[in-house]
Amino acid sequence: EVQLVQSGAEVKKPGESLKISCEGSGFDFTSYWIGWVRQMPGRGLEWMGIIYPGDSDIRYSPSFQGQVTISADKSISTAYLQWSSLKASDTAMYYCARRYEDGYLLWGQGTLVTVSS
Amino acid sequence: SFELTQPPSVSVSPGQTARITCSGDAMPKKYGYWYQQKPGQAPVLVIYQDTERPSGIPARFSGSRSGTAVTLTISGVQAEDEADYYCQSADSSGTYYVFGTGTKVTVL
Numbered sequence: 398e399v400q401l402v403q404s405g406a407e408v409k410k411p412g413e414s415l416k417i418s419c420e421g422s423g424f425d426f427t428s429y430w431i432g433w434v435r436q437m438p439g440r441g442l443e444w445m446g447i448i449y450p451g452d453s454d455i456r457y458s459p460s461f462q463g464q465v466t467i468s469a470d471k472s473i474s475t476a477y478l479q480w481s482s483l484k485a486s487d488t489a490m491y492y493c494a495r496r497y498e499d500g501y502l503l504w505g506q507g508t509l510v511t512v513s514s
Numbered sequence: 515s516f517e518l519t520q521p522p523s524v525s526v527s528p529g530q531t532a533r534i535t536c537s538g539d540a541m542p543k544k545y546g547y548w549y550q551q552k553p554g555q556a557p558v559l560v561i562y563q564d565t566e567r568p569s570g571i572p573a574r575f576s577g578s579r580s581g582t583a584v585t586l587t588i589s590g591v592q593a594e595d596e597a598d599y600y601c602q603s604a605d606s607s608g609t610y611y612v613f614g615t616g617t618k619v620t621v622l
Contacts, residue, residue, distance in 0.1 A: 432611070434557075441616040442549070442557065442600050458610050492556055498563055499604045499611070500547035504556040 399423035401431075401493050401505035408511045409483050416479035417508045419493030426474035427451035430496035433467060433478050436507075437489040447496065448476055483512045518601050518614035525620045526591045534617045536601030537583040546584030547602040548577060549613075550595075557600065561586060588619070596621045 404418040419431065432447040446457040450469040457467070469476040476493055491508045494501035518538040526532040536546060545564050549557035559568055561577035564584055574589045584603075588595055601614035 434613075441598075442551075442602075442613040444602075444611040444613055447611070456610055494557075497559070498547075499545055499608065500559055500562045500602060501549075501557075502559045502562070502568060504558075507556055 399503060401495060401503055403491075403493060403505040403508045406509040406511070408513070411485055411512055411514055412482050413512075414479070414481050415483055415510065416477050417491060417510065419476045419478075419505050421474045421476075421495070424495075427471045431469065431476045432494050432496055432501060433465075433476075434492040434494060434501075435461075435489045436492065437486075445478070445491075450474075450476065483510075485512050485514075488512045516605055516612060518603060518612055520599075520601060520614040520617045522615070523618045523620065525622055526588075527622045528593060529590055532588040532591050532595070532619055534586045534599055534601075534619070535583050536585070536614045538603065538612070538614075539582070541579075541582045541584060541603060543606045544604045544608070546577065546579065548575075548584075548586045549600045549602065550597045551600065552597045560599075591619075591621055593621050595619060 402420050430447050430449050433445040435443045445461045446467045448455045448467045450471040466479045493505040495503040516539045520536050548561040550560050551557040560571050560575045564579045565577045576587045578585050599617045
């Protein structure tokens with residue numbers, strides 16, 4: 398089955414670091430761009446950035462550049478989104494999605510990140 | 515950066531037609547995409563490249579373009595179509611992507 402499976406929900410304190418994952422299966426992970434999308438509680442979708450696991454080419458939204466790090470390990474078909482120092486405002490649902498043309502057809506189930514003291 | 519603007523809400527009676535328009539500066543150069551998101555679920559792509567429908571998406575969903583705006587039309591709206599809808603496109607250089615502000619469709 399072609400799918401993206403994301404890591405489980407996280408509860409963290411401000412200032413802590415975090416790395417969440419998105420594992421692809423059923424397709425050649427190195428041949429598709431994988432994007433990350435944020436959805437804050439009760440808010441809309443925000444495009445964060447995208448990576449091509451085949452050569453680790455990465456592009457960030459200007460809004461997220463320097464705030465998060467996107468990476469991938471093609472040997473295990475997994476993309477990552479990480480923070481070095483979380484803030485309360487990072488509380489959100491995070492989705493990974495596989496690019497199709499200039500859109501996103503295949504989505505992960507989402508990872509809920511809660512940052513609270 | 516660029517922005518994509520949508521109406522915050524649209525209300526429609528069952529069986530009627532709902533139309534959602536999305537406009538933005540980059541629209542003349544890049545295709546528009548539409549997503550449906552129901553509460554607690556991941557988004558679902560319903561229209562790609564302005565007018566194309568992915569496999570499994572009902573024919574009542576259609577897309578069109580006019581100048582700098584793209585439109586999602588839901589014909590013969592059903593109760594199950596009640597959801598948030600987002601447009602999405604790429605910037606003129608194709609370097610990054612943006613989602614629209616989102617439209618809540620309410621079926622009366």
